[in-house]
Structure formats: structure tokens, C-alpha cells
Amino acid sequence: ILLDTGIAPDAMQTHEKGLMEAFPIIKFSEENKLEKQLALVNVKPEDIKAVVISHLHLDHIGQAGIFKDLRTPIFVQKKELEYALLMLWQGKGGAYDYSDLAPLRGANWIPIADEKFEIAEGVIAEFTGGHTPGHQVLHVTTEAGNTYILTGDYLHLVKEMEIEAKGWLLGDAEEWHTYIRKLKYLVSKPKTKLVAGHDVNLWNTYPKAPKALE
Ligand SMILES: [Zn+2]
Structure with a gap:
């Protein structure tokens, strides 16, 4: 079970300019990629049985795309998903970024309201x-x-x-x-x-x- 997926490696190029000015990536190298971190504990992405997302800010959902094609269940509070999309749809994402969430449309989301x-x-x-x-x-x-x-x-x-x-x-x-x-x-x-x-x-x-x- 994996909690959160870090930031997208290319966020400085792909994400909203203002957002990245507020939260710039100071350091990101090959070792910070999700697959590399999992490999340290001898786990491959396909071994992950469930992904839990604390919240959908850019530094917590960035590399979740790996799990879309694997059909891994991604647990998120329904309210978080609703709020992130509400903000993005109004063009004011705060620390949510459309380029993180758009590729995750159709992923194996399990919204929870408990x-x-x-x-x-x-x-x-x-x-x-x-x-x-x-x-x-x-x-x-x-x-x-x-x-x-x-x-x-x-x-x-x-x-x-x-x-x-x-x-x-x-x-x-x-x-x-x-x-x-x-x-x-x-x-x-x-x-x-x-x-x-x-x-x-x-x-x-x-x-x-x-x-x-x-
Ligand atoms: Zn946050």
C-alpha cells in the first residue's frame, strides 16, 4: 500500500507558472522517481495493491499516472476529488494542477466518504x-x-x-x-x-x- 505519489518530475515545465513560483522544485533527480524509491524496498509499481492519496495537491499526486494503466485502486476522499475539480474548473487551482489530474481521468478511483x-x-x-x-x-x-x-x-x-x-x-x-x-x-x-x-x-x-x- 502506497501513501501519496510525490511531485511530477517535469512539474516546472508542465504546471501553472504561478503555482511553481510559489512551490518551486529545488531538487529532483532520477533517484526521486517513484519507481526508483519503490525499488529501494524491492517493490515494483505492479506489486502495489492500493494507493492512498492524502490530498490532491501537486506534491502528493504527481506520479500517480503509473497506476492508471495498472488499474491499481486509488483511494481518495470523495470530497477532495470534488473540491479539486471544482477549483480547477473555475481556473483557480491553488495547489491543485490540471496537468496532474487530467491524465488520471478514468483511473481506478475509489472515492470514500467514510x-x-x-x-x-x-x-x-x-x-x-x-x-x-x-x-x-x-x-x-x-x-x-x-x-x-x-x-x-x-x-x-x-x-x-x-x-x-x-x-x-x-x-x-x-x-x-x-x-x-x-x-x-x-x-x-x-x-x-x-x-x-x-x-x-x-x-x-x-x-x-x-x-x-x-
Ligand atoms: Zn498540501
Whole structure:
């Protein structure tokens, strides 16, 4: 099961100019391609049984095209799909880009509208909203009995949870503040840890492929 698919390698050329000025790609090399990252853990795209998308921003849906022809189920909150298309149709994508989504028309989307949905045993997608209208996080419980909450962009940084604030990347404050105390409670439980979406400090403390969290 794969959570999110990174940014399109050619986004600087194919995506809206204004969007790429706001979120330029600083570094992208061959090793950052999805197939190369999967290969580090000895997995091929066709081995992936399900793709879960936290939300449809450019840096989370960029390389999902690989899974269209493979007919891999792509789980997304229905609300996220609706909102992204609503914005793009009005010509104001924000951090959504038409060139990411247009090629995915007809992919094996599985829209979910449940608060929680069990993708597989020990892997649960949970709606949060907050960052975007249909944002979801993933709870993963390993064979060792540890639970990791992969936050996508609900939290970019762990610091956001500590200070209970998100700054300009906040979509819906009411939704975000409804979930944050729940997340804090969940993380306070034994054997429970966060994997925040963009936190370099946290990233530096975790093992890198082919090593894995246990
Ligand atoms: Zn985002």
C-alpha cells in the first residue's frame, strides 16, 4: 500500500507558472522517481495493491499516472476529488494542477466518504479535512504492534501540533482545530508515533529505505 505519489518530475515545465513560483522544485533527480524509491524496498509499481492519496495537491499526486494503466485502486476522499475539480474548473487551482489530474481521468478511483475506512488489516484511512476539504491521514499498525500516524499535510511539521497552529497552509480552521486534540491524544498512547508530511527534523531521525520503521 502506497501513501501519496510525490511531485511530477517535469512539474516546472508542465504546471501553472504561478503555482511553481510559489512551490518551486529545488531538487529532483532520477533517484526521486517513484519507481526508483519503490525499488529501494524491492517493490515494483505492479506489486502495489492500493494507493492512498492524502490530498490532491501537486506534491502528493504527481506520479500517480503509473497506476492508471495498472488499474491499481486509488483511494481518495470523495470530497477532495470534488473540491479539486471544482477549483480547477473555475481556473483557480491553488495547489491543485490540471496537468496532474487530467491524465488520471478514468483511473481506478475509489472515492470514500467514510470518516474511517480500513484499506487492509492494520491500515486505516481517516478523514481530517483542515489542510484541504477532503484531507485524510493514514494509521498503520505494524506486526511489532507499533502504530504510525502518517499525517500527509494535516501536519507539515510536528511543531504545528505542539503549538496547535498551522499558519498560512491552513484551509479550514474549525476542522483543523477539531482534529488536533484528538491527534494529540492518539499520539500520547503507548507505541504510537507520527510521520509528518514535510518535517525534515523528524525525517532525519527515521531509518531510510531499505531500512524500515518497525
Ligand atoms: Zn498540501
